[in-house]
Amino acid sequence: MMNLVDIHCHLSMKHFKNDLDQVISRAKEKGLLLIVTSSISPDDFFSSLKIVNKYKNYVYVTLGLHPPGVTEETFKQTIKLIEKYKNNILGIGEVGLDFYHVKSESLRRLQQKTFREFIRLSKRLEIPLVIHSRNAMQLTLNILREEEASNVILHCFSGSTKEAKVAVEEGWLISIPTAVANRPLYQSIAKFVPLRNMVLETDSPFLSPFKGQRNEPANVYYAAVKVAEIKGEKLEKVAETTTRNALRFFGL
Numbered sequence: 001m002m003n004l005v006d007i008h009c010h011l012s013m014k015h016f017k018n019d020l021d022q023v024i025s026r027a028k029e030k031g032l033l034l035i036v037t038s039s040i041s042p043d044d045f046f047s048s049l050k051i052v053n054k055y056k057n058y059v060y061v062t063l064g065l066h067p068p069g070v071t072e073e074t075f076k077q078t079i080k081l082i083e084k085y086k087n088n089i090l091g092i093g094e095v096g097l098d099f100y101h102v103k104s105e106s107l108r109r110l111q112q113k114t115f116r117e118f119i120r121l122s123k124r125l126e127i128p129l130v131i132h133s134r135n136a137m138q139l140t141l142n143i144l145r146e147e148e149a150s151n152v153i154l155h156c157f158s159g160s161t162k163e164a165k166v167a168v169e170e171g172w173l174i175s176i177p178t179a180v181a182n183r184p185l186y187q188s189i190a191k192f193v194p195l196r197n198m199v200l201e202t203d204s205p206f207l208s209p210f211k212g213q214r215n216e217p218a219n220v221y222y223a224a225v226k227v228a229e230i231k232g233e234k235l236e237k238v239a240e241t242t243t244r245n246a247l248r249f250f251g252l
Contacts, residue, residue: 002239003033004224005246006176006217008094008130008201011059012047015205015214020073021064024055026218033243035059035217036250038094038130038155040066042077049088060250062091062130063119067098068113075114080123090250092122094129094155097143100135112143119147128249130155135162145170153249156203158185161192167198173249175201178223180230181209190230195241199249200224 016023027035041049048061063085065078082092095118107185117129122129126150133140137159140164144152145166152172157164158252167174174193178201180186190198200223209222221224228235246252 001031002224002236003098004031004200004220005033005099006035006202006204006247007153007199007249008036008038008062009204009215009217010040010206011035011039011051011204011217012039013053013205020101021049023218024058026216029197030218030221031239032220033247034252036062036090036246038064040094041069041074041129042081045081045085049085052088060090060252061088062093063089063116064093064095064130064132066094067096067132067134068101068117070107070111070114071080072110075117079117079121080084082125082127084213086125087129088203089127090252091117091128091130091153092125092129094132095129096132096134097136097140098134100130105239110246111135112139115140115143116147119144119149122149122151123147125152128153128251132156133224136160141166144172155201156207157189159189161188163204164189167227168193171197173197173199173245175199176209176223177203178202178209178219179207179216179220180226182211187226187230190227195231195233195238196245198227198242199246200227200242
C-alpha cells in the first residue's frame with residue numbers, strides 16, 4: 001500500500017457534516033497516512049479542532065485566515081489564536097492574497113499588511129506557512145521574498161511556469177490539487193515543477209477530479225496518478241516523494 005498525504009482540505013465545511021466517518025475510512029483505504037485540514041477563520045478553527053481531536057494522529061490542522069475574510073478584527077483574533085495554540089497546529093495558513101474576490105483597494109492593502117504580519121509571526125514561532133494566492137501571484141511571491149519567508153507551501157498553485165520557477169528557486173513547495181486530473185493549468189504546473197518541490201492536496205470539498213462531485217481526501221490518489229502520468233514516473237515514486245516532502249515540511 002502506498003502512503004499519501006492530503007496537505008490541504010476543509011473537513012469542517014458543511015459538505016462533510018453527514019458522513020465524515022466514511023470520508024476518513026475511504027482516505028485510509030486509499031493509503032492516506034494523514035490529512036491536514038485548513039481552518040480559514042477564528043470560528044472555523046474551533047470546528048476544525050473538534051475534528052482533529054476526534055481523529056487524533058490522523059487529521060491535523062493549520063490555522064489561518066482566508067484572505068477575503070480579512071478585517072482588522074478577524075486578523076487580531078487569528079493572531080491571538082495562533083499564539084495560544086501554536087503547539088496544536090502544523091502551520092499558519094491558509095493566508096495570503098486574493099484579488100479575485102476582493103476588488104476594493106483598501107481591503108487589498110489590508111490583505112498585504114496582514115500577510116506580512118503572518119509571515120513575520122511564522123518566522124518568530126518557527127511554524128511553516130501555507131499560502132493562498134488568487135489573481136495576485138507575482139505580488140504574493142514578491143512579499144514572500146521581501147519578508148524572507150523560508151518554510152512555504154503555495155497551496156493550489158495557479159500561477160505561470162515563470163512564477164513557479166521563482167518558487168522552486170526559493171526552495172518552496174508547490175501543491176498540486178486533484179483538479180490536475182482535468183485542468184490544463186494544473187497539468188502544465190505539474191509538468192514543470194520538480195518532484196522534490198511538490199506536494200499533493202484535494203482542497204476538498206472543492207476541485208474534484210470528477211465533474212459535479214464533492215471532492216474528498218481519498219481523491220488525492222488521483223492527483224498522484226495524474227502527476228505520475230504527466231511526468232512519466234512510477235506512481236510509487238510520486239507518492240513516496242510528495243509524502244516525504246509533506247512530512248518534512250510539517251515536521252512530522
